Amino acid sequence: xxxxxxxxxxYAVDAEDAKKxxxxxxxxxxxxxxxxxxxxxxxxxxxxxxxxxxLTDIVTTFCEELEAAxxxxxxxxxxxxxxxxxxxxxxxxxxxxxxxxxxxADWAGDYGIWQYSNQGAVDGIDGRVDLDIxxxxxxxxxxxxxxxxxxxxxxxxxxxxxxxxxxxxxxxAGGKWYPEVKNLTDFAGVIGKAITDxxxxxxxxxxxxxxxxx
Numbered sequence: 001x002x003x004x005x006x007x008x009x010x011y012a013v014d015a016e017d018a019k020k021x022x023x024x025x026x027x028x029x030x031x032x033x034x035x036x037x038x039x040x041x042x043x044x045x046x047x048x049x050x051x052x053x054x055l056t057d058i059v060t061t062f063c064e065e066l067e068a069a070x071x072x073x074x075x076x077x078x079x080x081x082x083x084x085x086x087x088x089x090x091x092x093x094x095x096x097x098x099x100x101x102x103x104x105a106d107w108a109g110d111y112g113i114w115q116y117s118n119q120g121a122v123d124g125i126d127g128r129v130d131l132d133i134x135x136x137x138x139x140x141x142x143x144x145x146x147x148x149x150x151x152x153x154x155x156x157x158x159x160x161x162x163x164x165x166x167x168x169x170x171x172x173a174g175g176k177w178y179p180e181v182k183n184l185t186d187f188a189g190v191i192g193k194a195i196t197d198x199x200x201x202x203x204x205x206x207x208x209x210x211x212x213x214x
Contacts, residue, residue: 005036022065033149
């Protein structure tokens with residue numbers, strides 16, 4: 001009953017090697033279902049000397065092969081590799097699993113999972129374990145999209161939103177409240193006089209608005 005994913009630790013030395021790894025990974029996960037992404041783990045010391053283009057080519061090649069086979073892909077890397085060894089602009093299409101053992105993550109890019117510690121303790125497991133936080137509901141996303149071995153779930157009929165809502169507002173300028181305006185039927189206020197107050201109501205629901213102060 002525990003949602004699971006899978007990750008593949010990469011030793012690929014070029015894009016062609018990554019294709020072979022992808023084929024081997026597909027063979028391993030064939031016939032199984034995963035509620036969490038399939039993750040490509042790039043951190044091996046044998047890859048540390050590659051330039052950004054070469055290492056990113058390896059990652060994108062593997063991910064493209066798995067995506068084409070119907071899997072939700074994610075890339076695992078630490079902050080240093082994401083900043084110095086990988087081209088994040090080319091990887092933004094995939095979710096990132098950020099490894100940064102700290103009280104706060106300060107990597108500037110987006111990430112779907114943050115691995116914040118390698119010193120966790122879990123009942124029933126000997127020794128220390130990694131600890132992670134997922135920021136997306138991956139089981140719901142993956143099952144709903146019919147990925148990772150799941151068949152696409154039929155979505156329930158969606159009731160169209162009721163758009164028959166009127167916005168009525170008025171403003172005060174020069175110490176005087178001006179007549180109410182409904183939707184965009186007229187101009188609220190007087191040209192040349194600064195608006196100091198605004199009152200808004202809606203015929204249904206609620207409203208949020210922002211004002212610009214010059």
